[in-house]
């Protein structure tokens with residue numbers, strides 16, 4: 001039990017360290033100083049073990065945080081947000097997130113939410129949007145990010161991507177999976193919704 005709490009706290013401290021050295025993160029939202037670690041049920045989904053089995057390469061800039069998150073994977077409350085009718089079973093087997101920090105996160109705060117987001121290789125996360133403003137921060141891997149009315153970009157570790165409130169966006173991976181922090185601020189009560197491509 002003690003080791004588990006240590007792991008959560010080490011992860012939080014490492015994220016705070018990354019925050020303090022990254023302007024994009026600090027300008028988006030300041031790192032909360034009121035975090036309280038809560039007891040939260042563990043929920044395992046298909047990607048839980050995929051992330052547990054994915055350890056960082058030793059020359060990677062974010063090796064430490066990658067491996068802390070990977071080790072945390074079996075102790076968190078995973079979710080995949082959508083149902084099978086919306087996105088298909090295949091996608092749900094390849095995608096997942098957990099709320100590490102936030103109003104209902106492992107670390108509780110009302111100032112922002114930080115989700116750890118995993119997307120496997122050869123995956124397509126369809127067009128979706130949400131009311132919250134969002135910043136992606138890539139920890140490991142690579143994916144193509146698209147936003148409505150903007151050219152697609154390939155994002156790699158340390159890259160960030162901002163989504164305006166309700167701006168539709170989608171994500172595609174090929175031969176690399178991707179591990180990201182997804183940070184929400186302002187109006188994060190409502191969850192993400194799939195957008196019909198005909199309505200873009």
Ligand SMILES: [Fe+2]
Nearest residue numbers: 130134163192
């Ligand atoms: Fe989003």
